[in-house]
Amino acid sequence: MFDLSGHSKGDSGESGPRNKDAGQPREKTSRSIINCPSVLTGLSREMRTQMNSIVAFSFLLNNKEYSEEEREEFSTNIYNSCEQIISLFDNFLDSAIIDTGNSGTESVLCNPSVEFGTLFSEFREILKKERYKDLILVTDNQSYLDSEYLIDTNRVTRVIRNLFQNALNNTKSGYIKVGYSIRNDKLTCFVVDSGQGFFKCKEFLQSQDLSQSLSKFNDTFTAVGLVLTRKLIQMMEGSLWIESNGLTGSGIYFSIPVSRVVNPEDATNKFSNTMSTI
Numbered sequence: 001m002f003d004l005s006g007h008s009k010g011d012s013g014e015s016g017p018r019n020k021d022a023g024q025p026r027e028k029t030s031r032s033i034i035n036c037p038s039v040l041t042g043l044s045r046e047m048r049t050q051m052n053s054i055v056a057f058s059f060l061l062n063n064k065e066y067s068e069e070e071r072e073e074f075s076t077n078i079y080n081s082c083e084q085i086i087s088l089f090d091n092f093l094d095s096a097i098i099d100t101g102n103s104g105t106e107s108v109l110c111n112p113s114v115e116f117g118t119l120f121s122e123f124r125e126i127l128k129k130e131r132y133k134d135l136i137l138v139t140d141n142q143s144y145l146d147s148e149y150l151i152d153t154n155r156v157t158r159v160i161r162n163l164f165q166n167a168l169n170n171t172k173s174g175y176i177k178v179g180y181s182i183r184n185d186k187l188t189c190f191v192v193d194s195g196q197g198f199f200k201c202k203e204f205l206q207s208q209d210l211s212q213s214l215s216k217f218n219d220t221f222t223a224v225g226l227v228l229t230r231k232l233i234q235m236m237e238g239s240l241w242i243e244s245n246g247l248t249g250s251g252i253y254f255s256i257p258v259s260r261v262v263n264p265e266d267a268t269n270k271f272s273n274t275m276s277t278i
Contacts, residue, residue, distance in 0.1 A: 033095040033227060038211040042220025046088060050081040057081075076130075087165065088221055095228040098235065105235055107150040109261060112187070116141055116180055119157055123164055123178065135171060140179025148261040151187065155232045156256070162225045163191035163252050169222065170197030170250065187258045192251040197222070198244050201252065205230060205242055229254075 033039055057074040060066060066074070097103050120139045127137050160178065167176045174194030181188050200217045204226040207213040214223055233240045238256030245251045 032099050033092060033210075033224065034099055036210045038214040039092075039220060039224065042214060042218075042223070043088065043092060046220050047085065050085050053081045054078050084221065088224060091162070091224045091228045095224065095231055098228075098231045103235065105152045106154065107152045107259075109148055110151055110153050111146065111148055112151070112180065112182060113142060113146065115151075115153055115157070119160060120178060123176075126168075127176075132168070134173035135168075136175045138175055138177040140177070140181075142179075142181060149182070149187070150259040150261060152236055152256075155236060156187070156189070159229050159232050159254065160189055160191065162229045166197070166201065166222060166225055166252075167191050167193035167195060167250070170201070171195030174249075182258065182260075185258055185260065186255050188253060188255040190251060190253040192245050192249070194246060194249045196248045198242070198248050198250045201226060201250050202242050205240065205252075 057077045061071055061074045061078070094103075120137075120141055123137055123139075126132065127135055164176065164178060171193045172195070176194075177190075177192040179190055200219060200222060203213050203217055204210075204223045210223060210227070214220065217223075230240055233254050233256065236256040238254055240252070240254045243251040243253070
């Protein structure tokens with residue numbers, strides 16, 4: 001098992017020595033979204049593809065010759081294309097903002113079992129859609145963890161949503177497993193699937209040259225999502241690694257430092273004072 005810097009990892013999931021700036025966002029590297037022509041070309045192509053789909057299905061939707069069931073399918077396809085466009089540009093713009101250095105972490109007081117329980121319920125609702133009828137969701141929600149922690153919940157949930165969407169795109173049938181654990185002030189989360197995307201995901205997560213990676217795997221949506229995922233984890237001073245699950249399935253894990261709160265009220269006041277000082 002290796003992290004994305006090539007260091008071996010022990011059973012605890014802790015990586016070996018990292019560069020002193022490994023946890024910091026990088027403004028000018030080959031991983032920069034803004035400075036990668038292949039990403040911009042891919043965005044343009046993906047936009048045209050999805051817009052053509054929306055226009056075509058909108059035209060069919062207005063044709064009274066189709067049945068109600070067929071028209072419902074057209075509406076679903078339009079909605080899916082809109083979701084793809086929004087997700088792609090959200091990831092692209094957020095990654096570009098990080099590249100400019102205008103983003104920071106914002107830890108809040110939360111109960112992980114509640115936060116993750118809500119997130120996993122969201123995933124269950126998604127898998128109720130007809131197109132995911134051959135997929136099942138397996139969750140590992142450690143509800144016995146009833147302590148409060150200081151966690152950047154916005155970024156953690158954003159990363160997990162990205163990884164879940166990545167698993168959906170690469171898994172036509174089988175299962176997706178999501179879960180987390182907290183040990184030694186480390187929050188470790190994972191998304192494991194039985195799909196076909198391991199080699200592609202490994203390439204995009206490890207690549208220092210997005211143009212070269214996109215020439216091997218022509219998938220802008222996956223590339224942009226995984227690049228943002230890595231940058232968010234770097235901002236939280238965490239580590240990220242990928243394992244194979246079976247022959248082609250993926251297991252993507254990340255670990256970030258968290259602070260357990262003994263007295264939530266005192267910790268909140270102390271944290272608020274720290275934030276105001278900064």
